[in-house]
Amino acid sequence: MTTPVMLLMAVAAMMLVRFGWDGRRGVALGGWLIAAVAAIGATVADGAWGLAVTILAGSAAALAMLLYAGWTSPARPQRPARVAAAIALPQRASEIAARVSVFVLVVPVAFVAAQWLAFGVQAAARRAGAVETDAVVITLFLQPIAWAIIIAVQMTRAGPSRMIAAPASAAILGTVFWSVG
Numbered sequence: 001m002t003t004p005v006m007l008l009m010a011v012a013a014m015m016l017v018r019f020g021w022d023g024r025r026g027v028a029l030g031g032w033l034i035a036a037v038a039a040i041g042a043t044v045a046d047g048a049w050g051l052a053v054t055i056l057a058g059s060a061a062a063l064a065m066l067l068y069a070g071w072t073s074p075a076r077p078q079r080p081a082r083v084a085a086a087i088a089l090p091q092r093a094s095e096i097a098a099r100v101s102v103f104v105l106v107v108p109v110a111f112v113a114a115q116w117l118a119f120g121v122q123a124a125a126r127r128a129g130a131v132e133t134d135a136v137v138i139t140l141f142l143q144p145i146a147w148a149i150i151i152a153v154q155m156t157r158a159g160p161s162r163m164i165a166a167p168a169s170a171a172i173l174g175t176v177f178w179s180v181g
Helices: 003-022 025-072 093-127 132-154 165-179
Strands: none
Touching: 003 025, 093 132, 093 165, 132 165
8 A cells, every 4th residue: 555545544543543532442442553554554665754754644633633622622610729739748647657658669669679670680681591791781771760660650649558569560570580490
């Protein structure tokens, strides 16, 4: 197929994704699948240029629909300003304990979990035959990335009790990597 056909498919795909916003997930999924087919087809037909213009066409269509939806939607009523919870100083002991527990979970606990995961991957790499230098580089590369991912997941959780799953999962995965082999 040619790139102009892929351009039309990308625009149609974004229209399907837009129709899927109303809760019709199958339509949205179909739109994303068509978008992927259009991107792959344009890449096969015209290489990087075909991919670039197809993505540009799909992005322009999505932006146009988003602008239209924003322009035609009614304005929300203004709410009175309130003090953000993160800015207000805690008054009760339970509020202080919650903030301290969030800090402990996000900084040292998440750091140790990420480090444990990195050490587990390093051990698995060594068992797989990686040279010591490569295994150390894997650890140095993986640890900050894993820590950032764990923190990002934790910061989307509502409270300290829900923040435990991310570092626990990383630590368990590190243990699995460490013990496999």
